[in-house]
Structure formats: C-alpha cells, structure tokens
Amino acid sequence: MRWSWVVRMLIILVVVLLVVAGTVVALRLTDPGTEEEVAEGTPQATEVVPTPASVITPMPEAATPTPAPIATPPPAPSPIPEATPEPETAALAAGDPCTAELSAAIAAANASQSAFMRGELEAAQLSATWGIMAARAQSAAQSLLDKTTDTYSVVRITTIVPLVSNCTVQSVSADASEVVVETEEVWTYDAVLSCTATDTEQTSRETVTYPGEQYTFVRDGDAWSMQNWDIGAVNIDPAWQCT
Numbered sequence: 001m002r003w004s005w006v007v008r009m010l011i012i013l014v015v016v017l018l019v020v021a022g023t024v025v026a027l028r029l030t031d032p033g034t035e036e037e038v039a040e041g042t043p044q045a046t047e048v049v050p051t052p053a054s055v056i057t058p059m060p061e062a063a064t065p066t067p068a069p070i071a072t073p074p075p076a077p078s079p080i081p082e083a084t085p086e087p088e089t090a091a092l093a094a095g096d097p098c099t100a101e102l103s104a105a106i107a108a109a110n111a112s113q114s115a116f117m118r119g120e121l122e123a124a125q126l127s128a129t130w131g132i133m134a135a136r137a138q139s140a141a142q143s144l145l146d147k148t149t150d151t152y153s154v155v156r157i158t159t160i161v162p163l164v165s166n167c168t169v170q171s172v173s174a175d176a177s178e179v180v181v182e183t184e185e186v187w188t189y190d191a192v193l194s195c196t197a198t199d200t201e202q203t204s205r206e207t208v209t210y211p212g213e214q215y216t217f218v219r220d221g222d223a224w225s226m227q228n229w230d231i232g233a234v235n236i237d238p239a240w241q242c243t
C-alpha cells in the first residue's frame with residue numbers, strides 16, 4: 001500500500017512536469033518576443049526611434065548675399081591757401097598803365113570836384129578824395145564858377161562830364177610807396193551864362209582838354225592818398241559863348 005502511493009505521486013509529478021514543459025514550448029512558438037529569446041540573441045522586431053542624429057537635417061536656405069560695402073571716397077585734399085599778393089605797386093614801373101586802384105582814386109577825385117561845382121558838395125568834403133590837394137582842387141573849380149569875360153559871366157554850371165582817356169605811370173619810388181601818374185582828360189561843362197550884350201541868360205557848352213595832368217599818390221594803408229596835383233596845360237575848344 002505504501003509503495004503504491006509513492007508510485008502514484010511520482011506519476012502525478014511526471015504528468016505535471018510534462019504539462020509545464022508543453023506549456024513552455026507552446027509559449028516559445030507563439031511569442032517570439034519574450035525576454036528569454038532576447039537574452040539568447042534571437043532577433044526580434046523592434047521599433048527604431050529616430051534620434052536627433054538620424055533625422056535628416058534640411059539644407060539651409062541660401063543666404064541673402066550681403067552687398068559689398070560701398071567704398072568711401074577719400075577726403076578731398078585741403079586747398080592750398082593762396083599766397084597774399086604783394087602790394088600792386090611792387091610790380092609798377094614807369095610807362096605802365098595805371099592800376100585799377102589808381103584809376104579809381106582819380107575818378108573819385110574828379111567826381112567830388114564836379115559835385116562841388118554843381119553845388120552838391122561842401123568845400124570841406126573835398127579832402128576825402130583830394131587829400132592835401134583839396135584846397136587846390138577847390139580853387140580850380142571856383143575859378144570856373146567865377147569866370148567872367150567881356151561877353152558873359154557864369155551864373156552856374158549845370159552839367160559836368162569828366163573823361164579820363166589815358167593814364168600812365170611816370171615814376172615809382174624805390175619802396176613803391178609813392179607813384180606819379182599822368183592823365184589825358186577831357187571835361188565837358190554845360191553852364192548858364194549871363195550875356196552882357198543881350199542882358200539875357202543862355203546855356204552854353206565848353207569842352208576843355210587837359211593833355212598832361214599829373215597826380216602824385218602815396219600809399220596810405222590799403223588805399224592811395226593824393227600828395228600832389230598839377231593840372232598842366234589847358235586847351236579849350238569850344239569855349240562858352242553867347243549868341
């Protein structure tokens with residue numbers, strides 16, 4: 001009895017082992033992805049998760065070309081300052097034509113003397129253009145205003161037109177501070193005359209030529225100041241007359 005029970009238990013154990021073994025085999029055949037198969041190196045289908053390295057990096061877009069920098073032009077060279085010219089008298093010599101400054105000084109003197117004879121300028125104002133020759137210029141003008149002959153006397157001078165037709169340098173001092181110039185001038189005077197024979201007033205014209213009038217100028221800073229004046233010869237044609 002005792003041995004038969006032992007044999008029975010062994011048979012049951014064998015049956016249980018066979019059932020377990022069969023179950024294991026069945027699981028192998030139906031589930032290839034068990035941990036045992038992975039451990040034994042059996043290939044299995046696994047999902048490959050793309051890593052950042054495996055993702056295809058898109059080609060970068062073409063960069064917009066950077067324009068080439070515009071070349072900055074070199075700075076313009078600084079102008080070379082012009083040398084200060086020497087006083088114009090430094091280049092003057094006898095026989096040269098008068099400079100613009102000298103001609104302007106003569107024109108200003110003639111204009112002021114004409115204004116004085118027309119009664120538009122006081123005698124004291126002549127010195128502005130005639131310098132120390134103002135008294136002589138006044139005397140010459142007054143001699144025309146006071147002119148009296150056997151046939152007429154001057155009442156007033158109404159129109160004066162001075163014309164300088166030639167101006168030439170006669171001499172220049174060594175330091176170019178003094179210049180003597182000679183002019184040829186033609187002056188036209190329209191005057192109202194008191195006629196003796198008819199005891200009436202008439203208008204008459206006189207033309208006077210001064211062929212060798214001389215002026216001496218000295219440099220006074222940037223300007224010229226008259227130092228001497230010689231009216232020279234006087235040719236009258238035609239003269240004032242009553243008709």
